[in-house]
Amino acid sequence: MPGLSGLDLQEAFAKSGEGVPIVFLSGHGDIPTSVRAIKTGAVDFLTKPVSKKVLLSAVESALARDEINRSDRARLTDLGARYKSLTPRESAVFSRVTAGKLNKQIAVELGISERTVKAHHSTVMEKFDVQSVAELSRIAEQLHTPGC
Numbered sequence: 001m002p003g004l005s006g007l008d009l010q011e012a013f014a015k016s017g018e019g020v021p022i023v024f025l026s027g028h029g030d031i032p033t034s035v036r037a038i039k040t041g042a043v044d045f046l047t048k049p050v051s052k053k054v055l056l057s058a059v060e061s062a063l064a065r066d067e068i069n070r071s072d073r074a075r076l077t078d079l080g081a082r083y084k085s086l087t088p089r090e091s092a093v094f095s096r097v098t099a100g101k102l103n104k105q106i107a108v109e110l111g112i113s114e115r116t117v118k119a120h121h122s123t124v125m126e127k128f129d130v131q132s133v134a135e136l137s138r139i140a141e142q143l144h145t146p147g148c
Contacts, residue, residue: 007033010040019069021062025050079139082127090127093120097133098140 004012006024013020024037024045034045043065044058086094089110096106103121107114130136 007037010037010042014040019066019073021066023058023062076142079143083143083145085127086124090120090124093117094124094140095145097121097124098137098145
């Protein structure tokens, strides 16, 4: 194939941030090339001739992986929007709660009453639609927010 190689195209997609599922189909694949393709995120590396069943299975696997990746990205986008909706004070409470600090400790650190901390804590829980600090901490970890 003239121009970019399949591996070059895969690398360009990876650099662009596009999570494109790739199945390589080659007439002259070798082990180093297939290993590089898989390590870089290819779903499969098939060498011609290949049966329809094997090709369809690889494509179905790629589509299933893509669906999961899209769902994960949509969830992270939603969580990111929720995080951005926090006020500066709510964000400060969020980072301290998810770091495992008690309301009393947070109140002292922020110079506010414990009752105010509880109010912000409650609002944060509502904004993220969670019932426990453990759930909130998992979200913080997924968002890679400070304090986690």
